[in-house]
Amino acid sequence: MKKSLGPNTLVYPTPVLVVCTYDNEGNPNAMTAAWGGICCSSPPCVAISLRKATYTYGNLMSKKAFTINIPSEKYVREADYFGMVSGKKEDKFAKTGLTPVKSDIVDAPYISEFPVNLECKIIQVIELGLHTQFIGEVMDAKIDDTIQEKGEPIIEQIKPLIFALDSRNYYGIGKQIGQAYSLGNEIGKEINS
């Protein structure tokens, strides 16, 4: 049986995406967003949603660019901090000691220490209510050059974080369950047997 929870965005999993921007003085800022994901393969686009009240909102509207940076498990404290404090009040890069690198492609910095960086140009801004959705076309994706050299899957080397809405806990990636575009074949077999 199901019970109703009312209007609620009960989606699992949600990602932990660190969005980096420059302000009008050229100061780098980072904030953490769990509202976002991929929204198009060609052109490659990602979506992030954030509130107008954030410092990042003004930076996005002004610079029309951002980066998405995927923290690995070992940067969970930094990722959490980026989501707790406003860039209006603190220099978050100075406080964490992480390194902002100026993108050659878009007017935004990326985080050197995080294993994956997506450099994005804003192509659409969609007002939805409390949150505004920014759609960024990925102009380049960068990855640590130590990754992919080993035999194990990239996701297991990156060790990305997951945010659990209900308990507000971070989780890691669990065990491999099976191959996509393959497990589904067992459905037909069962019926035919």
Place this chain on the structure above:
Amino acid sequence: MKKSLGPNTLVYPTPVLVVCTYDNEGNPNAMTAAWGGICCSSPPCVAISLRKATYTYGNLMSKKAFTINIPSEKYVREADYFGMVSGKKEDKFAKTGLTPVKSDIVDAPYISEFPVNLECKIIQVIELGLHTQFIGEVMDAKIDDTIQEKGEPIIEQIKPLIFALDSRNYYGIGKQIGQAYSLGNEIGKEINS
């Protein structure tokens, strides 16, 4: 050091969302989408992106409604199958034996056996390129009534799937890493010590 991969939607994690719709004859269909996520808290909205070529695309344009259904690990074969086969060719509910339940709120079915169902009304359609993004306002969220009665976090009871882009494998949720809006406090302490 970073290496460049070119324009690429390298986002981790991506979710496994099963999107259900009715066609014009009232037949239920289900497809799996990994391009999507939460996009607004108020009104509560979720976004899913899919290709025009899918059967679901026509259903969405016609009915202006869908449900998002979160499969738990034990339904990984069904979720994979829903993403492999088109509703133009097969009755996916008949083949999997899963139960479509007609929503009382929107013109779409939800999957009885999946632990979470979001009933959504389409409020925006955004053409991006290969994919079209549908933004749905969540009119109601439903959850198995066996969930939340135990003490453990909801995400650990749901056991949602993660899709890994690179290896095209499904993963489960891993271990709890720590509390959000709390771990970040350690950053300040370190600096001050």
